[in-house]
Amino acid sequence: MLTSLFTDHYELTMLQAALASGAAHRPSVFEAFARRLPEGRRYGVVAGTGRLLEGLKNFHFDDAQLKFLSDTKVVNKETLSYLENFKFTGEVTGYAEGELYFPNSPILTVRSSFAEACVIETYILSILNHDSAIASAASRMIASAGTRPCIEMGSRRTHEESAVAAARAAIIAGFDSTSNLEAGARYGIKTVGTSAHSFTLLHDSEEAAFTAQVNSLGKDTTLLVDTYDVEAGVRTAVKVGGPQLGGVRLDSGDLIAQAGWVRELLDDLGNWNTKITVTSDLDEYAIAALASAPVDSYGVGTALVTGSGHPTASMVYKLVARQDSAGQWIPVAKAAANKTSVGGRKHAIRQLNERNRATAEVVSLSEFSTGGPERKLSIPFVTNGEIDESYIGASGVKKARARHYASIQEMPGVARKLQRGEPVIPTIMRED
Amino acid sequence: MLTSLFTDHYELTMLQAALASGAAHRPSVFEAFARRLPEGRRYGVVAGTGRLLEGLKNFHFDDAQLKFLSDTKVVNKETLSYLENFKFTGEVTGYAEGELYFPNSPILTVRSSFAEACVIETYILSILNHDSAIASAASRMIASAGTRPCIEMGSRRTHEESAVAAARAAIIAGFDSTSNLEAGARYGIKTVGTSAHSFTLLHDSEEAAFTAQVNSLGKDTTLLVDTYDVEAGVRTAVKVGGPQLGGVRLDSGDLIAQAGWVRELLDDLGNWNTKITVTSDLDEYAIAALASAPVDSYGVGTALVTGSGHPTASMVYKLVARQDSAGQWIPVAKAAANKTSVGGRKHAIRQLNERNRATAEVVSLSEFSTGGPERKLSIPFVTNGEIDESYIGASGVKKARARHYASIQEMPGVARKLQRGEPVIPTIMRED
Structure with missing residues (x-):
């Protein structure tokens, strides 16, 4: 063009x-x-x-x-x-x-x-x-995240072509991967993603949704556990995914507190290797605040694609x-x-x-x-x-x-x- | 595509x-x-x-x-x-x-x-x-501008494709025209533009630049008068363009004060019909503040394409x-x-x-x-x-x-x- x-x-x-x-x-x-x-x-x-x-x-x-x-x-x-x-x-x-x-x-x-x-x-x-x-905003997020990987997932919050450029800029600044498929296709960037709340709501129960996801995407997938009740969601995720469950994702609520007790619950259930991803309206400050919480990776959307102010x-x-x-x-x-x-x-x-x-x-x-x-x-x-x-x-x-x-x-x-x-x-x- | x-x-x-x-x-x-x-x-x-x-x-x-x-x-x-x-x-x-x-x-x-x-x-x-x-930001700018036309000119401050979409959204919200040529080509939107400071600096003198512009674009063009000294710029613009000069553009400084004395100067020189366009980092608040100043149109850039915050x-x-x-x-x-x-x-x-x-x-x-x-x-x-x-x-x-x-x-x-x-x-x- x-x-x-x-x-x-x-x-x-x-x-x-x-x-x-x-x-x-x-x-x-x-x-x-x-x-x-x-x-x-x-x-x-x-x-x-x-x-x-x-x-x-x-x-x-x-x-x-x-x-x-x-x-x-x-x-x-x-x-x-x-x-x-x-x-x-x-x-x-x-x-x-x-x-x-x-x-x-x-x-x-x-x-x-x-x-x-x-x-x-x-x-x-x-x-x-x-x-x-x-890239300037992304670099600050990376500094806040320390060794924990950041995933760029802001495509829906910006123009569809800006989204591709934003994913590219985020990777340059140190992000680990993006949700944006076009960026993957154009620039050979790693893309990631599992599921949204709609997937859980589509099925007759959370367990049915998790079972469908694990059956299709494998046990190392990440299950989104906050559609109904987080504790019940984590227990169902572990029941369905077993000890090899890849991760759980938290997308709402007080992430610092939640990450703490979700980690303990996962450990109690024997899921020491199941990771925790958090994703709700994060920016460099929220990421910094989560530094002491047992979080394994951050998904960043709006703040990234809008240059964090x-x-x-x-x-x-x-x-x-x-x-x-x-x-x-x-x-x-x-x-x-x-x-x-x-x-x-x-x-x-x-x-x-x-x-x-x-x-x-x-x-x-x-x-x-x-x-x-x-x-x-x-x-x-x-x-x-x-x-x-x-x-x-x-x-x-x-x-x-x-x-x-x-x-x-x-x-x-x-x-x-x-x-x-x-x-x-x-x-x-x-x-x- | x-x-x-x-x-x-x-x-x-x-x-x-x-x-x-x-x-x-x-x-x-x-x-x-x-x-x-x-x-x-x-x-x-x-x-x-x-x-x-x-x-x-x-x-x-x-x-x-x-x-x-x-x-x-x-x-x-x-x-x-x-x-x-x-x-x-x-x-x-x-x-x-x-x-x-x-x-x-x-x-x-x-x-x-x-x-x-x-x-x-x-x-x-x-x-x-x-x-x-x-569009939401643009609509507020239009409300502030009253009957004075607003020109969208923020292309350089946002992704090149967002710029086209932004021009389109601005027009929907009531903007008069855009600087973005691709938006003109895709959506039949009116595009406008005359010259930048670089054009004045390119020539051996402001007068040479104004003369070149008027010769090529006609007397109804708008001359940018703030490259060196605004008063001298206005006098030169009138000298070159005569009483039919279309407009002058102010792109820096205290626009409210400047618009006032530039209008008086233009009137004193007999250029009652020469319009004043202002364009420096305007948003809906700056436009509102200029309501009582003798301004004829507003050029809006950064604030428009970034949704004014x-x-x-x-x-x-x-x-x-x-x-x-x-x-x-x-x-x-x-x-x-x-x-x-x-x-x-x-x-x-x-x-x-x-x-x-x-x-x-x-x-x-x-x-x-x-x-x-x-x-x-x-x-x-x-x-x-x-x-x-x-x-x-x-x-x-x-x-x-x-x-x-x-x-x-x-x-x-x-x-x-x-x-x-x-x-x-x-x-x-x-x-x-």
Whole structure:
């Protein structure tokens, strides 16, 4: 499917006016960055890059799209001719997917003609803003969950396509699996699921439902025990599943108290290996509160797919430099009021201490080294229009997950704290 | 594109176990409803139905999807055979798209075999929860804006496909137009847009940029005047565009104060007909605060596409009745803890007073009449698997927009208040 109309009308009217003035062809640099993190968050997580690169392959205009733009008079004939042959031929570099970011980190840099960089603006921001918001929330949940696996199960609470992207972002941030089948099919992500309350209600009794489930899915399945009465549900589950019953799921009530006595009941009944999954409206705080409860895994839905209070990463995409008519690079930036930014192409390094622990995000207008232990943050994604395929699909998700894990390990431990605070490392803007 | 894998894994494992137990074929009724509105909201707006019906046409399983489900062992062979021939053959009724809803309004009712209703659960909820959340927020913005048009421009702040659905939902709720081109192409929605700060920065001066824009897009275009200095920007805009300049856009700073003196400046310069559009992080409260400022239209982005603090409508989809093995209908409901609901198929009527103003949402387990002025809320969407095409595409959006307008007009005026409060009309659950 073509991705080129996932674009704001004004990108194409700007293109039209710039084609007419001749400025459309000026070599330009755009940067995507976040002016700040959501209030109280210690770090953000870059996600969506792999999806962006995949979509960029299909970012061109076919006859039907051109006809729409022509019929609705969005742009004139000259612009339609330009779009007819549109293919991104420039350069995209940026933070690896899964990497952490901080205020003013230059997350993605696009260098091309103004025309090309302008036309792909909306698409870039849609993907980075959504996927990074989800990954940033997911990463905090993983920090709260410690060694217990988290299952992403929020598909029903968000747009059907966002759900697929959210599952992908959650896996990058460390989730173990997802309920979303399309995400499994597209990205090779592990999917899981057993049954809902409707399955129990469908049958003539809870025992009949559990028997049907165990007969079909095996004794290692997880039975949902809170449709009627939790204690009776657990006893029936054990009666039906026996000592090899895989797990029970609790989806309502006071989960901390319940998990405690359900564990004891399971142990009393000899089901020491039957696990407990909890799933009712969890977020990073509820997960943290459950740390001392005998829970084996968490299912997270609404809070994950809505970014736990911050459903968008608020990244912007700004022209920071462009050539003038003499071919000289000119740094540019908006000056008015409360949205100032720094002109010029940025380079970023994560400064480390002698134990390879991050100490600062250092951003400069030239390529540089801090002189000490450090890690360069920008990698090439698109070179002369050639997209690096290794970041797309299942392999991209694996890479991003590994990158995220390594970047989190590199942070001071305070990064994992849920309490509101400043970014865990400062962003230092160098003068050179 | 097929929609059938926009589904949680557990829908298919439930299907498998129910096929094995024989219960899969029991005639069943599921209902989608919201237990409550987001805190303080006076009403919710149903949206997504047209998208759902369109997607339902493509809800079947092709070879690649079946191979995925087989390779990953999501389900067994018997279940794959069932899915191979899957087509929804049941009945869907519900609230018209654009209609208002309240706690426990039976928004969508699906009657079919358990198997069919179960398999489409996740997809139904994804669409209704997302689109209704956006439409509900959009409707409040329209109430705040009064007669001034609102432009949807949040595409860059949400997933690229959510953006299209959000634009559609905004139009249903009364927005005038969108920036999203794909929404224009799919649903015949009016798209608008002119230029961004990057366009000004691209050129050698603001005047050069404005000249390029006016030359290409005409004098009735809207110039963005806050890249450098707003006053100088307005003067340059008038110099370039003359008295026929269409508009200026303010995207930063104190919009209330700015709009005031910019209007005076425009008037002083003779540009009485040049309009002022404001666009910086507006939500329903900011729009209300601007009511007395001389603003002509509002561009709304982030707050719209994220549901203004409530990005999901939290609807659930519950089995409320099913037949037993003797063919008798049995009302069913979860009983445990904090998520109880009422079993049995619901019917809903909006009770009106003699001036056709709504006074209550009346819900009953049987078809009924209040005896006074009233409006039946449920309409047929799918009958014996036959989808009513009139709700799909551009015609569906038009119908939904008209329905929303009429339903809002029918409400007491307090519905338009932004202050937190109870639902504007009570939901009365009748005992019969």
